[in-house]
Amino acid sequence: MALAEKVTSPLAYLQAQTRWRPIEIVFWLATLLPYFLFPNYLSLASQIAITALFALSLDLILGYAGIVSLGHAAYFGVGAYAAGLVSKHGWGEPLTGLAMAAVAAGIVGYATSFVICRFRHLALIMLTTGFGLLLAELANSLGWLTGGMDGLQGIHTWKLLGAFRFDLFGYAAYSYALAMLFVLFLFARLVIHSPFGLSLRGIRENYVRMPAIGAPSRAHMRTIYTIAACIAGIAGALLAQTTETVSLDSLGFERSAEVVVVLVLGGAGRLYGGLVGAIIFMVARDQFSGIEPQFWYFWIGILLVGVVMLLPNGILGGLAKLTSRWSRS
Amino acid sequence: MLPPILGVLFDGLAYGMLLFLLSVGQSVTLGMMNFINLAHCSFAMLGGYVTVALMNRYGVPFFATLPCAFVAAAVVSVAFEQTFFRRLYRAGELDQVLLTIGIVFISVAVAAYFFGTDQQPLQLPSYLRTSLTFMGLRFAVYRLILLGLALLITIALVLGIEYTRFGARVRAAVDNERMARGLGIDVDRTFAITFALGSGLAGLGGALAIEIIGLDPSFALTYLIYVLIVVSVGGLGSITGSFTAAIVLGISDVAGKYYIPQLGAFLIYLVMITLLMWRPLGLLGRR
Numbered sequence: 001m002a003l004a005e006k007v008t009s010p011l012a013y014l015q016a017q018t019r020w021r022p023i024e025i026v027f028w029l030a031t032l033l034p035y036f037l038f039p040n041y042l043s044l045a046s047q048i049a050i051t052a053l054f055a056l057s058l059d060l061i062l063g064y065a066g067i068v069s070l071g072h073a074a075y076f077g078v079g080a081y082a083a084g085l086v087s088k089h090g091w092g093e094p095l096t097g098l099a100m101a102a103v104a105a106g107i108v109g110y111a112t113s114f115v116i117c118r119f120r121h122l123a124l125i126m127l128t129t130g131f132g133l134l135l136a137e138l139a140n141s142l143g144w145l146t147g148g149m150d151g152l153q154g155i156h157t158w159k160l161l162g163a164f165r166f167d168l169f170g171y172a173a174y175s176y177a178l179a180m181l182f183v184l185f186l187f188a189r190l191v192i193h194s195p196f197g198l199s200l201r202g203i204r205e206n207y208v209r210m211p212a213i214g215a216p217s218r219a220h221m222r223t224i225y226t227i228a229a230c231i232a233g234i235a236g237a238l239l240a241q242t243t244e245t246v247s248l249d250s251l252g253f254e255r256s257a258e259v260v261v262v263l264v265l266g267g268a269g270r271l272y273g274g275l276v277g278a279i280i281f282m283v284a285r286d287q288f289s290g291i292e293p294q295f296w297y298f299w300i301g302i303l304l305v306g307v308v309m310l311l312p313n314g315i316l317g318g319l320a321k322l323t324s325r326w327s328r329s
Numbered sequence: 330m331l332p333p334i335l336g337v338l339f340d341g342l343a344y345g346m347l348l349f350l351l352s353v354g355q356s357v358t359l360g361m362m363n364f365i366n367l368a369h370c371s372f373a374m375l376g377g378y379v380t381v382a383l384m385n386r387y388g389v390p391f392f393a394t395l396p397c398a399f400v401a402a403a404v405v406s407v408a409f410e411q412t413f414f415r416r417l418y419r420a421g422e423l424d425q426v427l428l429t430i431g432i433v434f435i436s437v438a439v440a441a442y443f444f445g446t447d448q449q450p451l452q453l454p455s456y457l458r459t460s461l462t463f464m465g466l467r468f469a470v471y472r473l474i475l476l477g478l479a480l481l482i483t484i485a486l487v488l489g490i491e492y493t494r495f496g497a498r499v500r501a502a503v504d505n506e507r508m509a510r511g512l513g514i515d516v517d518r519t520f521a522i523t524f525a526l527g528s529g530l531a532g533l534g535g536a537l538a539i540e541i542i543g544l545d546p547s548f549a550l551t552y553l554i555y556v557l558i559v560v561s562v563g564g565l566g567s568i569t570g571s572f573t574a575a576i577v578l579g580i581s582d583v584a585g586k587y588y589i590p591q592l593g594a595f596l597i598y599l600v601m602i603t604l605l606m607w608r609p610l611g612l613l614g615r616r
Contacts, residue, residue: 068423115606121422122365123609126561130602133554137595253550257430264427298438304431305413308424 010195018193027272031178035171042170043242048282049177050238055263055274056181056188057231062260063269064192065224066204067116068125070256071132072232074112077251079105079233081139084152084246092158094176094241101237102230108135109229110222117221120207129253136251151247155240166242173242180238181275184231189271191227200224204269261300265307267314276316336466337587338580343472345579346479347541350534351552352559353486353571354527360503360566361520362418367429368409369531370556371436371549372402376532377539378440381449391454395536402532403525410524415517433549440546449544457540471540478537482530486568499523503566558601564611574611 034045054076061067082104083097091097112131119127139146146152159165164172191197199215210217240246249255258281266277288296311318355369376398383389383397409432417425453471460469490496498519501509510516538544542552555578563574578597585596 062423068426070426115602119605119609121363122359122561122565123605125365125422125426126557127602127605129554129557130598130605134595134598134602137598141591141595260427264423268423295438295442297434298442301431301434301436301438304427304434308417308428308431309413312424 042174046173046177052275052278054235060228069128071128073255074132075105075229075232076236079236080240083237084240105233106230110226113222113225117218155244267316341580341583345576349575352556356571368432370553372528373531373535376402377535377544380536398536399529403529406528
């Protein structure tokens, strides 16, 4: 980081980080392109935005705080089921449904965070995986509530803001998902570039030493874990509301593994990592969708091995390395 | 007459032995290098498919296929260890998890490509399909053999670790890898051999498992969870710990499915989470 050397005070460092770079503005303007270039693919675009939001929530805990989770779909699923159930039982207003889903996922996240923050390494991976599997089993066995294997049917989402109907073409769905992604991205950006965000990176680098400089590691991990659970819940709720169905696989291990793949592909520990990863991953899956799902997993596997072996910081990490080499020479 | 609960206990014990065979290698290698290898069950699955292919396509007798399953899993695992895993011993757990789960995905797809997604049929010789009746309870011969074989292997492992020179090297490397290196022990080589042995046992377990739990491409993912539970509950690097954990898990799983089937796998996950919260280093973990 050349920037860090030039500035002197911590405050100035944080302010320099929060400045908007031109490439970011270009990126967000480009998210409007699907309206003009691919109007037939807007439902795919809304799926991408939802996956990006989910990956962003994972980035907060995995990329920044170093909490490796293989069970993050638990909160996605809780959000999806919460939004779906609220809508099924007579309240289909999307924005308040989203808020309720966020609260539900946040409560579950806050409760589990007390356990999560006490462990590292293998025990942590096992515990997050265990919580995910536990919730998936719970949703499966509570068939009267969740619909079990058949999924939650009978969801009806009302018009967005009372004016825009969720239709097959996905105009409303994409606008809704994109707006949510942007708002929550701004929030995540704010969190990451705050002193709290800096201390998260400190926890990632050395969990034991942070309390020695006065930063309570466990309390910070609980906070960020709850925030990430809320955002994951909102992503799940968005999926439930725009597709008007919730299935068991929204909670499953495959989804947890998939979102890790998306994030790592883009680059963990970078705000745009999950977003870039989601675009590439979802477009690739759409192109491969003709193939049987087992063979799609073959390519995910190859991708994972390739990223770990050749691009340890994801696509964005590789690009950053290239540009820094180019600007130096 | 013996009460039926003994039958459940017997089935649970046999199942636990199977889980032990599948996971003991993982436990020792994880304890040595702290390398999280999620692809362990892929090697087990390889052993299973080797047995199926040899029996159904080439008519090799069942017991002759078991050493082949062991050797195939051991050789392939060492090839992976030398090309991929070795480079990530110093990396973070995230990289290890990603690489090995990538290998799991690949193995699932490859198995589906060559063998299809169906359960693999396995025709055991007729003398293995009978059962003995003892005081009103029926004991399947296959499970008895499985139990005996697993006990033999356990005894051999414990004695080997305790009384041979190689076992002493393994114990030293598990206890303190850097110190062991300092004393001139070739930890990398010891690890490679241990890794091959562990994966070979997993391959053997996979071959023996077909009759009891079946074999399809999702094996690598489904039983990965069970193996991880055994390893993390039993404690890293501890053979007796894995043995105890595998038996507890096997019996509670079979008993749970028998007495409270509506709970499904829920109980297992709950037990695992509670145990981990109580003792994060495992029941008999020391570090």
